[in-house]
Amino acid sequence: MPPSGDDPSGRLPLSADPTAVLSSLALQAGGALGGPVEQEHLFQARQLQALSLGWHIVIVCFGVAFPVIVLVAEGLWLRTRDPLYRELARRWSRAMLVLFAVGVVSGTILSFELGMLWPEFMATFGEVFGFAFALEGFAFFVEAIFVVIYVYGWDRLSPRLHFLTGLPIPVAGVAGSLFVISVNGWMNHPVGFDLVDGRVTNVRPLEALFNTHVWHEVVHMQLAAYLVAGFAVAGVYAWAWLRGRRDRYHAVGFAIPFTIAALVAPVQLMVGDWAARSVAENQPTKLAAIEGLAETTDGAPLTLFGWYRDGEVVGGLKIPRALSILAHHDPSARVQGLDAVPPDERPPVNVVRVAFQVMVAIGTGLALLAAIYLLAWWRRRGPPSSPWFYRAAVLAGPASIVALEAGWITTEVGRQPWIVYELMRVDQAVTGASGVPVGYGVVAGVYALLTLATVAVLIRMARLPREGAG
Amino acid sequence: MTLADLCAILIVLGLTAYAVLAGADFGAGFWELGAGRGPTGRRARALIESAMGPVWEANHVWLIFVLVVFWTCFPVAFGSVASTLAVPLFLAAVGIIFRGSTFAFRGAGGPRARPLLGALFVASSLLTPFFLGAAVGAVAAGRVPVGNAAGDPIGSWWNPTGALVGALAVLTGVYLAAVYLAADARRAGATDLAEAFRRRALIAGAVTGALAMGGLLVLRDDSRHLYDGLTGDGLPLVVLSAVAGVATMTLLWRRAYGPARAAAAAAVAAVIWGWAWSQRPDLLPGELTIGDAAAGRPTLVAVLVGALVGGAIVAASLAFLFRLVLSGRLDKELPPRADAGSPVP
Numbered sequence: 164m165p166p167s168g169d170d171p172s173g174r175l176p177l178s179a180d181p182t183a184v185l186s187s188l189a190l191q192a193g194g195a196l197g198g199p200v201e202q203e204h205l206f207q208a209r210q211l212q213a214l215s216l217g218w219h220i221v222i223v224c225f226g227v228a229f230p231v232i233v234l235v236a237e238g239l240w241l242r243t244r245d246p247l248y249r250e251l252a253r254r255w256s257r258a259m260l261v262l263f264a265v266g267v268v269s270g271t272i273l274s275f276e277l278g279m280l281w282p283e284f285m286a287t288f289g290e291v292f293g294f295a296f297a298l299e300g301f302a303f304f305v306e307a308i309f310v311v312i313y314v315y316g317w318d319r320l321s322p323r324l325h326f327l328t329g330l331p332i333p334v335a336g337v338a339g340s341l342f343v344i345s346v347n348g349w350m351n352h353p354v355g356f357d358l359v360d361g362r363v364t365n366v367r368p369l370e371a372l373f374n375t376h377v378w379h380e381v382v383h384m385q386l387a388a389y390l391v392a393g394f395a396v397a398g399v400y401a402w403a404w405l406r407g408r409r410d411r412y413h414a415v416g417f418a419i420p421f422t423i424a425a426l427v428a429p430v431q432l433m434v435g436d437w438a439a440r441s442v443a444e445n446q447p448t449k450l451a452a453i454e455g456l457a458e459t460t461d462g463a464p465l466t467l468f469g470w471y472r473d474g475e476v477v478g479g480l481k482i483p484r485a486l487s488i489l490a491h492h493d494p495s496a497r498v499q500g501l502d503a504v505p506p507d508e509r510p511p512v513n514v515v516r517v518a519f520q521v522m523v524a525i526g527t528g529l530a531l532l533a534a535i536y537l538l539a540w541w542r543r544r545g546p547p548s549s550p551w552f553y554r555a556a557v558l559a560g561p562a563s564i565v566a567l568e569a570g571w572i573t574t575e576v577g578r579q580p581w582i583v584y585e586l587m588r589v590d591q592a593v594t595g596a597s598g599v600p601v602g603y604g605v606v607a608g609v610y611a612l613l614t615l616a617t618v619a620v621l622i623r624m625a626r627l628p629r630e631g632a633g
Numbered sequence: 634m635t636l637a638d639l640c641a642i643l644i645v646l647g648l649t650a651y652a653v654l655a656g657a658d659f660g661a662g663f664w665e666l667g668a669g670r671g672p673t674g675r676r677a678r679a680l681i682e683s684a685m686g687p688v689w690e691a692n693h694v695w696l697i698f699v700l701v702v703f704w705t706c707f708p709v710a711f712g713s714v715a716s717t718l719a720v721p722l723f724l725a726a727v728g729i730i731f732r733g734s735t736f737a738f739r740g741a742g743g744p745r746a747r748p749l750l751g752a753l754f755v756a757s758s759l760l761t762p763f764f765l766g767a768a769v770g771a772v773a774a775g776r777v778p779v780g781n782a783a784g785d786p787i788g789s790w791w792n793p794t795g796a797l798v799g800a801l802a803v804l805t806g807v808y809l810a811a812v813y814l815a816a817d818a819r820r821a822g823a824t825d826l827a828e829a830f831r832r833r834a835l836i837a838g839a840v841t842g843a844l845a846m847g848g849l850l851v852l853r854d855d856s857r858h859l860y861d862g863l864t865g866d867g868l869p870l871v872v873l874s875a876v877a878g879v880a881t882m883t884l885l886w887r888r889a890y891g892p893a894r895a896a897a898a899a900a901v902a903a904v905i906w907g908w909a910w911s912q913r914p915d916l917l918p919g920e921l922t923i924g925d926a927a928a929g930r931p932t933l934v935a936v937l938v939g940a941l942v943g944g945a946i947v948a949a950s951l952a953f954l955f956r957l958v959l960s961g962r963l964d965k966e967l968p969p970r971a972d973a974g975s976p977v978p
Contacts, residue, residue, distance in 0.1 A: 289712070297705050298943060
């Protein structure tokens with residue numbers, strides 16, 4: 164449902180000019196702590212938040228998908244009693260625990276930052292979207308408890324019980340990401356409350372929790388997690404293959420995560436289409452930025468590549484009517500342009516556009532790689548044997564991380580200047596405290612160290628000798 | 634008892650759990666520092682690692698729980714606290730990064746990285762609870778006004794009360810850790826370590842108790858309102874804390890480590906409840922009552938129902954975890970004693 168005058172939540176009065184109403188509401192909404200304050204370092208505050216989120220989201224992928232990869236390996240062991248599967252599962256689970264621990268701390272930082280950097284956002288709307296976070300807290304609890312029981316439980320619990328203690332981890336992971344993404348969906352499509360004289364009232368927590376945006380975002384992110392974790396883990400074994408280690412252990416180590424990612428990659432393209440159509444419906448300005456569409460157009464073309472300058476895309480490849488077809492499945496459908504909102508309510512077009520195109524390009528590439536792999540299995544009952552395939556497979560991990568980041572940049576920067584779409588701007592939400600650049604510098608330094616240390620530890624773990632397949 | 638009161642109780646429960654569980658994990662960092670070199674030190678460090686490894690992440694989640702319930706049920710108070718106390722919270726956050734990651738990495742990191750990881754682990758284990766405690770002290774002393782970064786960014790927490798509560802947060806963790814580790818050591822069959830941590834627990838208990846009592850004098854000068862509350866409405870709970878503290882010492886003396894564990898946790902919990910009880914009905918003293926700060930009724934109901942359902946799931950999961958831990962099934966084997974063969978299984 165579009166966030167305009169006919170919003171059934173009844174939060175917006177009917178009006179001939181929804182934009183004007185929204186702008187005036189936006190001014191009224193920033194208020195629980197007393198309204199906007201001076202903050203000359205808004206950009207650094209946003210960068211700090213973006214850095215912390217962008218870092219954490221990579222780890223989240225492993226939190227969500229790695230347990231499934233590990234459990235598949237352990238499940239194969241339980242079925243076949245081939246010790247090789249167990250060895251892989253055990254080894255992977257140790258890396259999983261390290262990544263989980265890192266995710267615990269980087270996730271905590273986010274909770275702090277929400278309040279430290281965006282107090283007005285939390286104070287004004289915390290009671291609307293907060294319920295989702297409260298539920299996420301419980302999901303996180305369950306995940307933290309069972310990850311540890313699972314990883315410490317090797318050899319100490321019966322094989323069956325051990326496998327069972329692993330099952331709550333992905334369930335909690337799915338639930339947790341649903342709840343967190345529900346908040347992001349809500350920021351994009353704020354529902355579940357009324358705004359009376361700028362004050363939030365009549366909160367409907369469940370309506371906020373299950374906003375329209377949550378579903379495609381959750382599915383898109385879940386699949387992204389499988390792509391990142393699957394390709395990244397498989398990449399380690401693709402690297403080993405290229406270095407000549409082509410025994411069965413490495414082949415299976417490659418096949419399990421790569422197969423999972425390869426099955427997901429084509430599906431992600433379809434989910435991406437669903438997400439784009441939902442954005443077209445609920446956030447036409449974001450779509451206009453993604454496509455560099457300056458003016459509202461009937462039968463809008465799709466422009467690939469190029470650079471947006473002065474109201475048009477320079478050097479792009481135009482496909483007539485394609486945008487109308489993609490966004491609304493109708494070649495002559497009207498697509499809203501950037502001109503529908505005042506200039507100060509438009510996101511930076513090129514950041515959003517380039518990020519979107521990078522995501523789509525990588526996603527398509529990964530789907531192709533997946534198709535090659537699945538085709539090889541279908542035709543020869545085995546993986547491809549070309550070194551080029553394995554070189555691409557090594558790159559697929561980092562590439563999927565780039566696509567993940569690009570996707571989040573698309574949706575987050577594409578929402579600007581709003582923190583709560585059309586209701587509160589980031590400059591109304593930001594803290595009045597000084598020292599934001601110092602915090603940004605410190606966190607950047609700490610995260611650089613943390614990245615190096617995490618990678619070093621994982622490389623070290625990967626190099627540990629095998630325990631012997633017995 | 635209103636819905637808002639129930640939500641405030643949830644927060645205090647979460648804080649209590651965080652203090653008695655995660656507090657001890659921070660305190661373990663101090664004993665890591667005091668473990669010394671040589672085989673005994675190695676054994677002590679292995680004991681700490683074995684005791685903390687399976688539980689620290691779950692214990693840490695209590696902090697997340699407190700934060701999310703706080704901002705959902707009392708959003709204006711949360712925005713005010715987080716923006717005014719950005720400095721100590723930021724420093725605590727950095728401490729949390731270092732503490733968690735160095736602990737996770739040291740098992741997997743190489744022998745060359747171990748001393749550096751250990752040093753960072755110890756430093757962040759002491760600094761994190763200090764800054765979190767200082768932030769709590771600022772709230773308790775009524776130095777957080779309503780508004781976006783409306784309070785003094787430094788003076789609100791960097792004062793005798795903030796320093797006292799910060800120091801108490803560190804010391805109670807150190808004390809709890811020693812008591813818990815004595816019990817863990819006995820379970821692992823390491824009587825030498827159990828004796829060592831018993832001694833340490835007795836000393837830490839005496840020091841912490843003295844600071845807590847002496848701290849009341851600091852509060853009388855620096856935060857009269859808080860002092861009056863703790864010696865007024867909160868007095869029964871403060872006395873209960875002292876009694877539990879003495880009981881812990883007696884139990885430690887008699888080497889009854891299991892009951893000592895419970896008594897030590899009760900001593901810490903009682904102080905937190907004494908503060909909370911004496912501060913009611915204020916959430917931010919002098920600024921905002923619990924009732925005024927509360928979110929709308931539907932949000933409070935949602936959180937309470939969610940907490941009931943989620944809490945039941947988490948309670949069952951935690952019970953499973955702690956049963957495995959306390960029965961020693963997740964323990965790691967300690968390195969051998971210098972003067973003996975392998976430890977008693």
